Amino acid sequence: MTARPxxxxxGILLLLVYPFLLNDFWVLQVGGRTxxxxxxxLSLVFLSAYVGMLxxxxxxxxxxxxxxxxxxxxxxxxxxLLLPWPVAVVIALCLAVLAGLVVGAIxxxxxxxYTLMITLAIAVGFYYLTLQNYSMxxxxxxxxxxxxxxxxxxxxxxxxxxxxxxxxxxALCYALxxxxxxxxxxxxxxxxxxxxxxxxxxxxPLALPRIAAFGLAGFxxxxxxxxxxxxxxxxxxxxxxxxxxxxxxxxxxxxxxxxPEGAFLGAFLFTxxxxxxxxxxxxxxxxxxxxxxxxxxxxxxPDGVLGIGRSALHRIAPGRQPLSGHRDVTTxxxxxxxxxxxxxxxxxxxxxxTGENHHAQ
Amino acid sequence: MLNRRDFxxxxxxxxxxxxxAGGIRRARAAEPLRIGGLATLEGPFAEPGxxxxxxxxxxxxxxxxxxxxxTIAFSxxxxxxxxxxxxxxxxxxxDQDKVELFVGPLSGSEGIRxxxxxxxxxxxxxxNGSSAAVExxxxxxxxxxxxxxxxxxxxxxxxxxxxxKTKGWTRIVLVSExxxxxxxxxxxxxxxxxxxxxxxxxxxxxxxxxxDYSSVIAQLPEKGDVDAIFVVLGGSDAVNFLSQYTQAGxxxxxxxxxxxxxxxxxxxKGPVRAHLPGVLSSGPISDNDPSPAWQSFVASYRKQxxxxxxxxxxxxxxxYVSTKAALLGIQAVDGDLSDGGVKYRAALDKLRFxxxxxxxFINKNRQATATIFVNEIVxxxxxxxxxxxxxxxxxxxxxxxxxxxYLKLGLPTRDNPSCP
Numbered sequence: 103m104t105a106r107p108x109x110x111x112x113g114i115l116l117l118l119v120y121p122f123l124l125n126d127f128w129v130l131q132v133g134g135r136t137x138x139x140x141x142x143x144l145s146l147v148f149l150s151a152y153v154g155m156l157x158x159x160x161x162x163x164x165x166x167x168x169x170x171x172x173x174x175x176x177x178x179x180x181x182x183l184l185l186p187w188p189v190a191v192v193i194a195l196c197l198a199v200l201a202g203l204v205v206g207a208i209x210x211x212x213x214x215x216y217t218l219m220i221t222l223a224i225a226v227g228f229y230y231l232t233l234q235n236y237s238m239x240x241x242x243x244x245x246x247x248x249x250x251x252x253x254x255x256x257x258x259x260x261x262x263x264x265x266x267x268x269x270x271x272x273a274l275c276y277a278l279x280x281x282x283x284x285x286x287x288x289x290x291x292x293x294x295x296x297x298x299x300x301x302x303x304x305x306x307p308l309a310l311p312r313i314a315a316f317g318l319a320g321f322x323x324x325x326x327x328x329x330x331x332x333x334x335x336x337x338x339x340x341x342x343x344x345x346x347x348x349x350x351x352x353x354x355x356x357x358x359x360x361x362p363e364g365a366f367l368g369a370f371l372f373t374x375x376x377x378x379x380x381x382x383x384x385x386x387x388x389x390x391x392x393x394x395x396x397x398x399x400x401x402x403x404p405d406g407v408l409g410i411g412r413s414a415l416h417r418i419a420p421g422r423q424p425l426s427g428h429r430d431v432t433t434x435x436x437x438x439x440x441x442x443x444x445x446x447x448x449x450x451x452x453x454x455x456t457g458e459n460h461h462a463q
Numbered sequence: 464m465l466n467r468r469d470f471x472x473x474x475x476x477x478x479x480x481x482x483x484a485g486g487i488r489r490a491r492a493a494e495p496l497r498i499g500g501l502a503t504l505e506g507p508f509a510e511p512g513x514x515x516x517x518x519x520x521x522x523x524x525x526x527x528x529x530x531x532x533x534t535i536a537f538s539x540x541x542x543x544x545x546x547x548x549x550x551x552x553x554x555x556x557x558d559q560d561k562v563e564l565f566v567g568p569l570s571g572s573e574g575i576r577x578x579x580x581x582x583x584x585x586x587x588x589x590x591n592g593s594s595a596a597v598e599x600x601x602x603x604x605x606x607x608x609x610x611x612x613x614x615x616x617x618x619x620x621x622x623x624x625x626x627x628k629t630k631g632w633t634r635i636v637l638v639s640e641x642x643x644x645x646x647x648x649x650x651x652x653x654x655x656x657x658x659x660x661x662x663x664x665x666x667x668x669x670x671x672x673x674x675d676y677s678s679v680i681a682q683l684p685e686k687g688d689v690d691a692i693f694v695v696l697g698g699s700d701a702v703n704f705l706s707q708y709t710q711a712g713x714x715x716x717x718x719x720x721x722x723x724x725x726x727x728x729x730x731x732k733g734p735v736r737a738h739l740p741g742v743l744s745s746g747p748i749s750d751n752d753p754s755p756a757w758q759s760f761v762a763s764y765r766k767q768x769x770x771x772x773x774x775x776x777x778x779x780x781x782x783y784v785s786t787k788a789a790l791l792g793i794q795a796v797d798g799d800l801s802d803g804g805v806k807y808r809a810a811l812d813k814l815r816f817x818x819x820x821x822x823x824f825i826n827k828n829r830q831a832t833a834t835i836f837v838n839e840i841v842x843x844x845x846x847x848x849x850x851x852x853x854x855x856x857x858x859x860x861x862x863x864x865x866x867x868x869y870l871k872l873g874l875p876t877r878d879n880p881s882c883p
Contacts, residue, residue: 127558131551233670234641236877242642242671243572246546246579259583336576340545377555380541388541389505 105418117269121262130261130333132373137268138329140369141275143353145323147365148279150354152288153315154295155213159205159221161350162228163320164327165342166201169232170194171331172245181240187251195324202320206313225347233339244338248331258332268329272366275322279362282318291315356399358406367407495536496793496800498523499556501567501577502592502782506543507672507698508569510727511778515569515592517768518775518782524767526790531798542568544671546576553577557584563800564789565589566782571596571615571644581605586803588811590789593781595721596643597650597875600830600860607804609811609829611788612781613747613858615647616654616875617835618721620862621855622745623656625837626718630743632690634662635718638679638704639695641668641877648695648720650875654862657882664689664883669700676704677711686715695720701728705735713738721746724840726776729847739847742840747781748820749836750774750848760819773846784818791816821856832859 121129146160173182174190185193209220232239250258250267258264282288290311293301298308331337340346349372357368379391403409502515516539528534538560540552549568556562565587568577574594581589582605589608591599595615600608626632635656639645653663667679683692692715696704701723717738722728724744748757760783764775775783788811793800795810815824821834835858838849861869873879 125558127555131554131558135551230670234668241877243575244546246576334547334550335579336546336550338546338572340572341547343545345543345545346547377551377559380539 105415109415121265126261127377129265132370132377133265134261134268134329134333135373136366136370137265137272138326138333139350139353139373140366141272141326141329142323143326143350143357143365143369144272144275144279144362145319145326146350146354147357147359147362148322149315149319150359151361152279152283152295153291153312155209155217155312156351157205157209157221157316157319158218158347158351159209159224159228160319160323161342161347162225163198163201163205163323164330165228165232165337167194167198167324167327168331168337168341169239169245170197171328172248172337173238176245176248178245178247179240179243181237182245191328194328195321198320198324198327199317200320202323203313203317205320206316209316210309210312222347225342226344229339229343232342239339242339244336244341246336246338248335248337250332250335259335264332268333271325271329275325276362276366278318278322287311287314352396354406356396356406358403358408360405360408360412364406364408367411371407494533496530496533496564496798497536497538497560497562498564498566498786498789499538499540499553499560499562500592500782500786501540501542501549501552501556501565502569502778503544503573504541506545507700508544509698511593511698511722511725511776512541512569514727514772514776514779515567515782517764517771518779518784519566519786521764521767521779522783522786522790525787530790530793531796533793533798538562540567542570542573544570544573546573549573550576550580553580557587563587563804564793566785566789567592569593569778571599571647572642574599575643578605578608581608588789588792588804588808590785591781592785593778594644595647597647598643600828601870602874604828604830606829607808609785609788609825611785611823611825611831613831613833613835614860615644615721616651616862617833617858617860618746619648619651620655620858621835621837621853622718622743623652623654623661624659625745625853626691626743627656627659627661630690632661634664634689635691635693636665636667636684636689637663637693637695638667638669638676638683639693639720640671640673640697640700642671643875644697645695645720646875646877649693650872650880651862652693652718653880653882654872657880662882663693666877668877669696671700673700674703676707679704680708680711680713683708683713683715689715691716691718693718693720694723697722697725698727702731702733702735705738706733709734709738717742719744719840721777724838724849725778726750726772726774726848727778729840729849730772736847739840740842743837743852744840744849745835745837746777746849747833747835748775748777748849749838749851749854751841751843751850752820752836752854753851754820756817756821757819774848780819784823787818788814788816788823826860828860830860832857834858 120133142160142164146157150156171190171194174185174193175187177184205221205224209217212220233242256263258267290306294308294311302308353368353372354365356371357364375392375395379388383391399406500516500519503512523535538556540556542549542552556565568574569592571594574591574596575598578599585607591610591612593612597614597616600610637649639649669679694717719742721744724742761774792807792811792814796807800807815822823831823833825831835855836851837853839852840847841850
């Protein structure tokens with residue numbers, strides 16, 4: 103038996119008992135935020151790792167879902183429409199998917215830094231739209247007092263129920279990503295990422311699967327956006343401004359864009375550092391700590407915390423098959439790129455089935 | 464008569480009772496009073512945020528290391544003017560640092576958010592820092608959220624009167640950040656100015672944190688077309704606008720919003736300084752207020768913070784007054800918050816004390832009634848400072864109109880009030 107199932111079981115157990123080990127701040131503000139914010143980061147990691155496109159508009163898509171929740175469950179200042187919350191959730195998710203598809207349709211023919219630029223432009227545009235539009239978005243103040251629903255008499259605003267709701271939502275999104283990348287659709291996405299020209303030569307369309315992937319990422323970001331709104335009880339242009347937009351990217355890079363776990367690891371680390379850096383240094387300088395930690399992680403482990411974790415695991419259980427969806431991932435120094443044929447025999451020697459993940463290589 | 468055994472029991476129980484009571488008293492003395500402070504140390508209000516913490520420190524220093532026998536444990540938190548960040552920081556102070564008293568936040572919309580949050584943690588008592596949106600205490604106030612400072616509309620109501628009646632200015636335009644606090648300032652000024660027959664011909668709103676004002680400056684009327692420009696910007700926004708307007712050759716007289724000509728802006732360097740002397744403004748403090756209480760407040764500020772601003776800003780003043788109110792309340796209940804602050808808040812409701820600018824007390828919405836100054840900027844010893852032109856004591860939340868008449872005016876927005 104390898105160490106992996108033990109790690110997974112331990113992780114799940116830890117997540118389940120987490121709310122009983124720590125105080126409300128850790129449960130709600132660190133735990134809840136990690137899961138909600140991590141889900142938004144997950145949509146970015148999905149696009150980056152499996153579609154090969156880095157989108158800065160994921161916070162925007164999450165914001166659209168958040169604003170929809172606010173608009174339909176917490177009318178304020180004469181703006182909005184009161185609907186039952188499950189209806190609002192469905193509308194919010196539909197709008198998020200739609201927004202994702204639109205972003206995808208705009209960005210699909212770009213790559214690299216151009217994708218970043220065009221999606222950043224969309225994010226900035228939406229920020230100013232919410233800031234200056236009062237009839238739909240209630241301007242600078244946005245919406246406050248957006249209540250998480252009561253389900254079966256349980257108040258979802260309480261730390262423990264909120265944590266478990268977030269955990270279930272985040273776990274479903276995680277499972278969705280894991281599942282999708284193994285379907286023919288996911289394989290086509292990765293093929294398009296790895297060699298678009300060859301795929302096109304085989305007669306496959308490139309743009310459509312990519313746009314669909316943006317729609318799926320929109321759905322995931324939308325789930326994160328709804329969780330975020332319930333956590334804060336409010337949404338305003340500040341929630342989707344440039345800073346939170348870049349925070350999503352920062353969390354993803356910190357965690358590592360190798361696979362979906364990185365999003366949540368990064369969100370956790372980011373939240374903890376952001377919350378507690380002020381204890382370490384004079385308050386005027388605490389942002390420096392956040393910056394230094396970020397630079398240190400990027401310099402010492404280009405694949406983020408996940409990269410460090412994986413190379414450590416690799417040392418404990420050498421020859422374990424990497425989980426990465428990335429084609430050209432190199433872990434630090436000692437190992438050859440996992441995509442090179444030279445490393446393949448090692449995997450087979452381990453006795454594990456490699457067939458499952460070959461398509462991801 | 465007691466036999467020996469009974470005597471022994473009585474003695475023992477007396478000793479135990481005494482020890483327990485003493486123990487409880489000692490335990491309470493040892494239990495620190497946890498206070499949290501929240502201000503903005505990032506974003507356009509970073510400079511005001513620093514001065515806010517100086518205000519808290521001044522009040523804490525005034526009371527010494529212990530209040531009513533309890534040592535003070537103070538923790539800080541920062542936000543960037545964004546309500547989400549303010550909320551996250553507030554949750555850290557309340558849930559992680561277990562604060563019993565909370566002083567903050569700084570900015571308008573943050574204040575509205577924190578007031579709503581206060582309702583979910585009724586055992587903590589909140590004291591507004593310097594956020595000054597009207598809605599915070601007017602709409603759906605929270606029973607454990609106190610504002611011992613005046614709001615943005617209270618700050619400017621007297622100025623509207625002054626510029627129409629004394630200066631005779633009949634047409635002005637305004638340039639403002641686009642959120643709740645500037646709306647309050649405009650509401651206060653236009654309320655009295657329009658009622659007196661003045662006209663506000665154009666309103667230019669810019670997002671908070673705007674750096675380039677060229678498109679607004681290009682649209683501003685020339686001297687002669689209007690009598691003045693009312694500038695409702697704060698922090699680095701005010702510095703940027705004033706510099707760019709001066710560089711563009713603008714020469715229309717200016718009226719400053721309360722934080723547009725605050726020390727956090729006046730202490731800035733650059734070409735902006737030439738245009739500022741003579742600018743009118745109004746607010747809860749005046750740098751050159753000759754009253755002994757204010758002068759001694761300035762002296763202790765300078766002594767405690769030699770590298771601080773030339774004179775305490777209104778952020779420093781507001782945080783100071785809020786922290787002081789919190790500590791006076793603690794003294795009134797002898798440090799006892801064991802009932803979740805019920806007795807404490809009853810004491811606060813009746814609290815009335817003298818601040819460096821005069822008496823302050825609160826109304827049923829827990830909103831302060833206090834002194835307001837109309838100021839003019841003068842240059843003094845090479846520093847730009849505000850000098851009092853008029854002083855109004857006892858300005859209340861409803862601007863002297865009474866609650867019903869005031870509520871009839873509606874809430875401040877971009878379009879309310881309007882008198883083009």
